Amino acid sequence: MAHGKRTKKWFWRWRNNPLRRRDDIAEAWIMLALCALVAVGGTAVGLVTAHATDETLARLRSDRRSTHAVLLTDASKHVSAVRSSGDKVSASVRWTTPDGSARTGRTLVDTGLNAGARVVVWQDSHGKLTTAPPSAGEAAVEAGVLGTAAGLALTGAVLGVGAVVRWRLDRQRIDSWGREWDLAGPQWGHRTG
Missing domain, CATH: 1.20.5 (Single alpha-helices involved in coiled-coils or other helix-helix interfaces)
Incomplete structure (x- = not known):
């Protein structure tokens, strides 16, 4: 029975009701x-x-693609605190591109390596160093x-759009009720207690 009441509450706007408005x-x-x-x-x-x-x-x-490169400088922690990242430091390396030409550049390598050590670097299809x-x-x-x-x-x-739409519809309803009250209110007179 409670489920039926919840369903009626949920779909009240579609039911025929004299208080229901177009809004x-x-x-x-x-x-x-x-x-x-x-x-x-x-x-x-x-x-x-x-x-x-x-x-x-x-x-x-x-x-x-990964490739092997030769470290051209020592990779000590004292090289550059600005260019280091955790246990890695920026160092110069030489590698061979996919077309066979040799290139040099800087990349992050593990600290503590000496010049001449082989390290793995990543390159794009043009042979430029990149990240893995x-x-x-x-x-x-x-x-x-x-x-x-x-x-x-x-x-x-x-x-957000739904909230704006509902707010706008609520404003229209409140304005409509205000206009209707302005018409109906005076007809009720001034009755007290």
């Missing part, structure tokens, strides 16, 4: 449309974003997080 019906349909947009649109936006992110990160994995691409597992997590964030962003925007 009530408009609000009911708008809120239903916004709920559908959240359910369908939020899911679609989340899935599309996750898929696009996964494809982008897969392209990064296929574009970037995310693994397939890291890419899946990042795609999931970004997809969820995109779905939630759409949901937040839709809920």
Whole structure:
């Protein structure tokens, strides 16, 4: 029985009721449309974003290659506190690009290595040094997080629009009640106690 009462409360705007106004019906349909947009649109936006992110990160994995480089300078912790990151420090290295040419540049390497040591560096298809691409597992997590964030962003925007619409409809109802009271109030007279 309690479930039936809750259902009646939920759908009261669609029931025939002499107190129901056009604004009530408009609000009911708008809120239903916004709920559908959240359910369908939020899911679609989340899935599309996750898929696009996964494809982008897969392209990064296929574009970037690891190669061995020779350390040209010692990598001590005292080299540059500004350019260090945790247990890594910026150092000069020499590597061979995919087209066979030799290049030099700076990248982060483990501290404590001496000049001449071999280190693994990552390069793009043009032979420029870059960071390691995310693994397939890291890419899946990042795609999931970004997809969820995109779905939630759409949901937040839709809920914001819904709140503005409801506020506007409430203002219209209050103004309408005020106009009707201005007409009906004087007819009641000044009765006291």
